[in-house]
Amino acid sequence: xxxxxxxxxxxxxxxxxxxxxxxxxxxxxxxxxxxxxxxxxxxxxxxxxxxxxxxxxxxxxxxxxxxxxxxxxxxxxxxxxxxxxxxxxxxxxxxxxxxxxxxxxxxxxxxxxxxxxxxxxxxxxxxxxxxxxxxxxxxxxxxxxxxxxxxxxxxxxxxxxxxxxxxxxxxxxxxxxxxxxxxxxxxxxxxxxxxxxxxxxxxxxxxxxxxxxxxxxxxxxxxxxxxxxxxxxxxxxxxxxxxxxxxxxxxxxxxx
Numbered sequence: 001x002x003x004x005x006x007x008x009x010x011x012x013x014x015x016x017x018x019x020x021x022x023x024x025x026x027x028x029x030x031x032x033x034x035x036x037x038x039x040x041x042x043x044x045x046x047x048x049x050x051x052x053x054x055x056x057x058x059x060x061x062x063x064x065x066x067x068x069x070x071x072x073x074x075x076x077x078x079x080x081x082x083x084x085x086x087x088x089x090x091x092x093x094x095x096x097x098x099x100x101x102x103x104x105x106x107x108x109x110x111x112x113x114x115x116x117x118x119x120x121x122x123x124x125x126x127x128x129x130x131x132x133x134x135x136x137x138x139x140x141x142x143x144x145x146x147x148x149x150x151x152x153x154x155x156x157x158x159x160x161x162x163x164x165x166x167x168x169x170x171x172x173x174x175x176x177x178x179x180x181x182x183x184x185x186x187x188x189x190x191x192x193x194x195x196x197x198x199x200x201x202x203x204x205x206x207x208x209x210x211x212x213x214x215x216x217x218x219x220x221x222x223x224x225x226x227x228x229x230x231x232x233x234x235x236x237x238x239x240x241x242x243x244x245x246x247x248x249x250x251x252x253x254x255x256x
Contacts, residue, residue, distance in 0.1 A: 022075050028100050029068030035106050036061045043250065044111035049192045050255050113252040114187045114196055116172045116216035123172065123185055123198040125149060125235060141166045145186045145201050146254040157227035157234040165238055166222045168249060171215050172200060180205050184221050184238065189253040202230045203238040213245060220244045
């Protein structure tokens, strides 16, 4: 007679999972799914990645839900004595903590796009290296900061004298700037904030005009370009006609 044939499965079953760790995996995976879904819904995803790659976040949400659901299913099955441990999926607490870091930081730190406070020193006025093959054909009044810098690479500074412009960006003043000059600045993103680059168009007010708008404020600026000295070289400078403080754009970055 086999005395052990009908013995119930106990908590000491060698195949039973470490419930604390398994529940931790479920919480982290489903938490990441919820976090990604939230920043997609409220638009904060635009603060982190190029809009061309937003679809990857939808894929991430689906994968996190599937993985979290699979782990939850395993826990529920283990309570019925039907759990079969998969040796290759065993994770250490160290790995779990590393995976949890983005979730913790994303939850605790407010989502904000890069701005003037993220710049230290000078910013680029040359967009040639961002995409050498791009030709700008849009009307001058529809060009953004990145497009104007690309156009400047195809002519001499004086060839743009009198060209009208209507651009949006945030105000940035480099160390050593006078009171009458600032940059209409934007960040470019090729993939995500890890490869962000600050660019800007130099702008100035007519003599005697007082600029009271602070660094980092988003503005819409209209005016015309005139060649002038900037950082010791001739550069198209936007002579401001009007400047208006505006709300941060829905897409704060420009995409090469």
